[in-house]
Amino acid sequence: MPEIRRVAILDDYQGISHRYADWSALPDGARLTVFTEHLGGPEEVSAALKPFDVVVAMRERTAFPAEVLSALPNLRLLVTTGPANAAVDVAAAHRQGIVVSGTRAAGLPSTAELTWGLIHALTRSIPAEERSLREGAWQRTVGRDLCGARLGVIGLGNVGGRVARVGLAFGMDVVAWSDNLDAGHAEALGVTPVGQGELLATSDVVTLHVQLSPRTTGLIGRDELALMRRDALLVNTSRAGLVDERALLAALDSGSLGGAALDVHPAEPLPAGSPWHTAPRTVLTPHLGYVTAGTYRTFYGDALDDVLAYAAGEPVRVIAP
Known part of the structure; x- marks a missing residue:
C-alpha cells in the first residue's frame, strides 16, 4: 500500500477545512499541513510543497503546470476539488507517475x-x-x-x-x-x-x-x-x-x-x-461563487475520501490526461 507521510491542504483562506471533513481519519503517521495563505508563483509553490507526497488543491487557486510538478519529486497524489482543473497539467502529472483525483461537482x-x-x-x-x-x-x-x-x-x-x-x-x-x-x-x-x-x-x-x-x-x-x-x-x-x-x-x-x-x-x-x-x-467580491458550506462539505469530504482511497491502493475519481 502507498505510504502517506505528509499531506498539504492549499489556499484554505478562511481556515475552515477542518470543519467540513474529519482529517483525523488520515492514515497513522500522516502529518497534515494547512496553508491558509496563497503560496504565490511557481518558485514559491515548488519550494513550499517539495516535502509533500499528497497535495489537496482548492480549484484553480494554485496552478500546477509541468514546471511545478517536475520540482516536486515526492508528490504522489494531487487532489483537486471539482471533477476537472484547467490549472493542473494532468498529462505532465501522469508522465511523472502522479495520480490526479477530483471530487464531485459542486457550487x-x-x-x-x-x-x-x-x-x-x-x-x-x-x-x-x-x-x-x-x-x-x-x-x-x-x-x-x-x-x-x-x-x-x-x-x-x-x-x-x-x-x-x-x-x-x-x-x-x-x-x-x-x-x-x-x-x-x-x-x-x-x-x-x-x-x-x-x-x-x-x-x-x-x-x-x-x-x-x-x-x-x-x-x-x-x-x-x-x-x-x-x-x-x-x-x-x-x-x-x-x-x-x-x-x-x-x-x-x-x-x-x-x-x-x-x-x-x-x-x-x-x-x-x-x-x-x-x-x-x-x-x-473575492471569488465567492462556490464558497458555501454545502460546496465545501462536498469538496473537502470527497478530497479526504480520495486520499484514503489512494492510501488503500484503490484511487478513486482519477482524472485521465
Missing part, C-alpha cells in the same frame, strides 16, 4: 445565487447605500427596475440556465447567446435565443456563464463593450479571462459602460495596488 446553484446578489447590488447600489447609511446619509441613489428590463445570458448551461429562470421570475425579458447554444433548450426555458451582437446591444444586464477556453478567452473585449449601452451592466461570476481587463477598465473610466460586478479577477487574491480597487461603478 453550481451557489454561483447562480451569487450572480443575482451582484445584479441586485449593482441595480440598487446596495454597497454604496449601506456605506452611506452608516455615515449618516439617507437615500443617495435611485435604483433601477428589473421587471421589464432585458437580461442577456451568455452561456445557458447549468449556471446560466438557473440565472435565466430567476430573471424570468422577476418579469425580465431574457435572451441568451453562446457559440453552441441549443435554441430548443433556450425556448423550452422561456428564453429567446439571439445573436451575440443583438444581446450586447440591447441588454440592460449582461451576465457571463461560459467556460474559459482558448475559444472564449477575451470573449468580451473592446469591440464587444462598444456595442453595449452606456447604462448597461456587466456581471462576471465565471472566469476573469473571458473579459479583456484593460478594455473593461477603460470603458468604466470613460463612462461608456454603466457598471460591472466581478467575482473573478485576473490575479487572485487581488493584489495590493490593483486598479480594480479604485475602479468606478463596480461591485467586487
Whole structure:
C-alpha cells in the first residue's frame, strides 16, 4: 500500500477545512499541513510543497503546470476539488507517475445565487447605500427596475440556465447567446435565443456563464463593450479571462459602460495596488461563487475520501490526461 507521510491542504483562506471533513481519519503517521495563505508563483509553490507526497488543491487557486510538478519529486497524489482543473497539467502529472483525483461537482446553484446578489447590488447600489447609511446619509441613489428590463445570458448551461429562470421570475425579458447554444433548450426555458451582437446591444444586464477556453478567452473585449449601452451592466461570476481587463477598465473610466460586478479577477487574491480597487461603478467580491458550506462539505469530504482511497491502493475519481 502507498505510504502517506505528509499531506498539504492549499489556499484554505478562511481556515475552515477542518470543519467540513474529519482529517483525523488520515492514515497513522500522516502529518497534515494547512496553508491558509496563497503560496504565490511557481518558485514559491515548488519550494513550499517539495516535502509533500499528497497535495489537496482548492480549484484553480494554485496552478500546477509541468514546471511545478517536475520540482516536486515526492508528490504522489494531487487532489483537486471539482471533477476537472484547467490549472493542473494532468498529462505532465501522469508522465511523472502522479495520480490526479477530483471530487464531485459542486457550487453550481451557489454561483447562480451569487450572480443575482451582484445584479441586485449593482441595480440598487446596495454597497454604496449601506456605506452611506452608516455615515449618516439617507437615500443617495435611485435604483433601477428589473421587471421589464432585458437580461442577456451568455452561456445557458447549468449556471446560466438557473440565472435565466430567476430573471424570468422577476418579469425580465431574457435572451441568451453562446457559440453552441441549443435554441430548443433556450425556448423550452422561456428564453429567446439571439445573436451575440443583438444581446450586447440591447441588454440592460449582461451576465457571463461560459467556460474559459482558448475559444472564449477575451470573449468580451473592446469591440464587444462598444456595442453595449452606456447604462448597461456587466456581471462576471465565471472566469476573469473571458473579459479583456484593460478594455473593461477603460470603458468604466470613460463612462461608456454603466457598471460591472466581478467575482473573478485576473490575479487572485487581488493584489495590493490593483486598479480594480479604485475602479468606478463596480461591485467586487473575492471569488465567492462556490464558497458555501454545502460546496465545501462536498469538496473537502470527497478530497479526504480520495486520499484514503489512494492510501488503500484503490484511487478513486482519477482524472485521465
